[in-house]
Amino acid sequence: MADMTTRADRERLVEEADQGDHLCLAFADDAEQRRVATAYVLGGLERGERVMYFADGRAPEQVLGWLREAGADPAPALERGQLVVTTADDSYLAVGPFDPDAMVATLHQEVADSLAAGYTGFRVSGEMGWALRDVPGADRLGEYETKVNEVFAGGPASAICQYDARRFDADALAAFDGRHPGAVAPEPLYSSGLLRLAPSFRAGRRALRVVGDVDYQSAAALATALETAMGWPGDITVDMSGLDFIDLAGVRALVQTAERLPEGRRMHIVELTPMLRHVMHVVGWDRVPALTVNAGEGAE
Amino acid sequence: MTGATARHTPGPGSAARHTPGPGSAARHTPGPGSAARHTPGPGSAAHLTHQGLIYGTDEEFLSATVPFCLDGLEQDDAVLAVTTAANIGLLRGALGGTAEQVEFVDADDWYRAPGRTLGAYHRYVDRHTADGAHARVRVIGEPVWHGRDRLETAEWTRYEAAINVAFADCPAWIVCPYDTRALPADVVAGARHTHPELVAGPAAHPSDHYTPPDTGRRSWERRLAPVTVDGREAVLDFAADLSEVRAFVAETAGALGLSGERAGHLVFAANEVATNAVRHGGGHGRISLRRAGRRIVCDVANPARGGVEWYTGYLPPGRTRGRGHGLWTVRQLCDLVEIDTDAGVTTVRLHLDL
Incomplete structure (x- = not known):
C-alpha cells in the first residue's frame, strides 16, 4: 500500500513525466485515458525518445487516431521505428504465459536498443x-x-501503466498503484491561483482532492466539481489533506451535495482539520445522515 | 403541587409530534397549553418555558428545584442541572436515589462563552427530543456571574434575553436560579427582565419587569463597549479578495500572542464577517486587531445596509437552511461578540480570550 499521506507528492502531470518515472494512471473515464496516453506518446516523440504503446481491447489504429486528432502525423515515426503501437495479445502475451522476468528482460533490451x-x-x-x-x-x-x-x-526510460478504475477492484487497484513510485495527476476540474480541485485516488477509490483555499468566491466552483463527482460510481470521497482554508459557504456546498445523494450513497470528507470538524459540529452538519467526516484514511 | 394533574395529560403539542407527517409544522402551531401559560407549569411541551428562580436560602433553592426535577422524571422528561458545586451537592442530597436520573454539570464548566453555552443547550435539547426519546427537556441553568467584567455581565444578561427567542419553539422548560446572597443587585434585577416568569417554590407567576426580545428592542441594543488598546492597532482595508484578510488576521493574531488553534478560530470568524461585508455590506470594509487586556479584539466594519437584530447569531440554524449559519458559527468560535450599527457603519466586534 502506498503511504496515502504522501499521495500528492507522488503525483505529476503527464506533460512533466520524465526519464526515471514509473507512473500509475488510474482513470475513471475514457477522455481522461485518451488525454494522458496522447500527451505521453507525443511528448516522447518530441523529446526524441523511442515510444512503445501496448493497447488492450482496442485496435492500434484507434490510438493512432488519437494522435492524428491531436494534430500529429504518426506515419513518419512509425516508418522509422521510433513509434510502435501494438496490443498485449499480439506481443508479450503471444509467446506464452505472462512472465515478469522475461518482460523485464525484454524492456531492458528495448532501452538498450533505443539508445543504440x-x-x-x-x-x-x-x-x-x-x-x-x-x-x-x-x-x-x-x-x-x-x-x-x-x-x-x-x-533513460519511463513508463505509464494504465488501470481502468471502473473495472479493477478498488483494493487490487490500490495495491497495483502502490507498486509504482509515482502516479499521473488527473486533470484538475478547476484551477485558480488559490484553489485546485482535482480527481484523485485514495485507497484505489476515486476521490475529489481539494487543494488551497475555498471561500465565497470559489464555493460555486467546488459545488460544480462535486456535481461532477456525483457522476462517479459509488460513494464520494473528498480529500481535504491539501486544504488550507474553507469557509462556511464551501462547507455548505459539501453538505448540500451529500444531502442530494441518492439512497445508499454517502460522502466521506477525509483529513479535515479538528477546527473544521468543530465548525461542522456546532452548525449541526455532522448529523447529516449521508455524510461522514474523519481525520484519517478514506472511505471505510 | 398545583397543576400536576394537568401536566400528566400529554399536551396537544407532544401528541402531534408522534403523528407521522411534518412534525416540525405541528410543533409551530401553538397548542391550548401555551395559552394557559399562567397556570403554574407549562401545559404544552412544544414551547419554551423560561423561568427565573430568585432565591436567598438553600431551602428556597430546593423548594423549587426538587419538585421541578421529580415532576420531570415522573413525566419522562430529560432533566439537566447546571449549577454550582454546592447546589449540585444540595440537590443530589435532596433527590436521594432519583439523583442518578438527573444529569449534573458544574456551571463553571458550562457557562464559558454565551454563544457556545447557547449552542450546547441547543444540542442538548436536540439530542434528547429529536428522535422522540423525550417529549421535553427540563433544565436548571444557573449562569456564572463571578469573575465577569462589565462587558461580560451585560452580554450574559443579553444571553438570558436571547434564550427567549432562540428556544421559542423548543420543547424545553428552563429554570435559572439567581442567588441573592452572592449576586450584585443589578444582576438580580436583570433576571426579572430576562425571564417571562419567576418561580417561588413549586409555583410560578409572570414577571412584571419582563422585557421581550423583539418588542421594545431598544432596551436590548447596546453600543460597543469602549476598549483600552495595549500597544499598536493593526488595520487593513479590504475588498473582494479575502485571502488578504485571512493572511492579515493569522499573522497579526499570532504576533499578539493568540495560540495557533484560537488564531484559526479568529481567521474563520473574521472571514465570515468580512464575507458578509463584501457580499451584503457595500463590497468593502476595514478590519482592525488589537490587544485589550486579556483579550484580542477584532473589529470588522463596513457601510451599513439596514439594521441588524441584536440577537443575530444567537438563533440556532436549521440544519439545511441556506443562510443564517454565519454569525451563529462566529459566536460559537469567539468568546464574546458585539454587533452595532452607528453613523452608517456596522461593526462586528470579536473578542477572544488570550
Whole structure:
C-alpha cells in the first residue's frame, strides 16, 4: 500500500513525466485515458525518445487516431521505428504465459536498443485490462510491477501503466498503484491561483482532492466539481489533506451535495482539520445522515 | 403541587409530534397549553418555558428545584442541572436515589462563552427530543456571574434575553436560579427582565419587569463597549479578495500572542464577517486587531445596509437552511461578540480570550 499521506507528492502531470518515472494512471473515464496516453506518446516523440504503446481491447489504429486528432502525423515515426503501437495479445502475451522476468528482460533490451539506434531514451505505456481476463500468468502482474522498477529507476526510460478504475477492484487497484513510485495527476476540474480541485485516488477509490483555499468566491466552483463527482460510481470521497482554508459557504456546498445523494450513497470528507470538524459540529452538519467526516484514511 | 394533574395529560403539542407527517409544522402551531401559560407549569411541551428562580436560602433553592426535577422524571422528561458545586451537592442530597436520573454539570464548566453555552443547550435539547426519546427537556441553568467584567455581565444578561427567542419553539422548560446572597443587585434585577416568569417554590407567576426580545428592542441594543488598546492597532482595508484578510488576521493574531488553534478560530470568524461585508455590506470594509487586556479584539466594519437584530447569531440554524449559519458559527468560535450599527457603519466586534 502506498503511504496515502504522501499521495500528492507522488503525483505529476503527464506533460512533466520524465526519464526515471514509473507512473500509475488510474482513470475513471475514457477522455481522461485518451488525454494522458496522447500527451505521453507525443511528448516522447518530441523529446526524441523511442515510444512503445501496448493497447488492450482496442485496435492500434484507434490510438493512432488519437494522435492524428491531436494534430500529429504518426506515419513518419512509425516508418522509422521510433513509434510502435501494438496490443498485449499480439506481443508479450503471444509467446506464452505472462512472465515478469522475461518482460523485464525484454524492456531492458528495448532501452538498450533505443539508445543504440540514437534515440534519447525509451518510454512505454500499456493498458493493463488484460490482467482481468483469463490470461495465464496474469496473477503475476503485481510481481512484475515491482520488478520493473529496476528498468526505469535512474535510467533513460519511463513508463505509464494504465488501470481502468471502473473495472479493477478498488483494493487490487490500490495495491497495483502502490507498486509504482509515482502516479499521473488527473486533470484538475478547476484551477485558480488559490484553489485546485482535482480527481484523485485514495485507497484505489476515486476521490475529489481539494487543494488551497475555498471561500465565497470559489464555493460555486467546488459545488460544480462535486456535481461532477456525483457522476462517479459509488460513494464520494473528498480529500481535504491539501486544504488550507474553507469557509462556511464551501462547507455548505459539501453538505448540500451529500444531502442530494441518492439512497445508499454517502460522502466521506477525509483529513479535515479538528477546527473544521468543530465548525461542522456546532452548525449541526455532522448529523447529516449521508455524510461522514474523519481525520484519517478514506472511505471505510 | 398545583397543576400536576394537568401536566400528566400529554399536551396537544407532544401528541402531534408522534403523528407521522411534518412534525416540525405541528410543533409551530401553538397548542391550548401555551395559552394557559399562567397556570403554574407549562401545559404544552412544544414551547419554551423560561423561568427565573430568585432565591436567598438553600431551602428556597430546593423548594423549587426538587419538585421541578421529580415532576420531570415522573413525566419522562430529560432533566439537566447546571449549577454550582454546592447546589449540585444540595440537590443530589435532596433527590436521594432519583439523583442518578438527573444529569449534573458544574456551571463553571458550562457557562464559558454565551454563544457556545447557547449552542450546547441547543444540542442538548436536540439530542434528547429529536428522535422522540423525550417529549421535553427540563433544565436548571444557573449562569456564572463571578469573575465577569462589565462587558461580560451585560452580554450574559443579553444571553438570558436571547434564550427567549432562540428556544421559542423548543420543547424545553428552563429554570435559572439567581442567588441573592452572592449576586450584585443589578444582576438580580436583570433576571426579572430576562425571564417571562419567576418561580417561588413549586409555583410560578409572570414577571412584571419582563422585557421581550423583539418588542421594545431598544432596551436590548447596546453600543460597543469602549476598549483600552495595549500597544499598536493593526488595520487593513479590504475588498473582494479575502485571502488578504485571512493572511492579515493569522499573522497579526499570532504576533499578539493568540495560540495557533484560537488564531484559526479568529481567521474563520473574521472571514465570515468580512464575507458578509463584501457580499451584503457595500463590497468593502476595514478590519482592525488589537490587544485589550486579556483579550484580542477584532473589529470588522463596513457601510451599513439596514439594521441588524441584536440577537443575530444567537438563533440556532436549521440544519439545511441556506443562510443564517454565519454569525451563529462566529459566536460559537469567539468568546464574546458585539454587533452595532452607528453613523452608517456596522461593526462586528470579536473578542477572544488570550
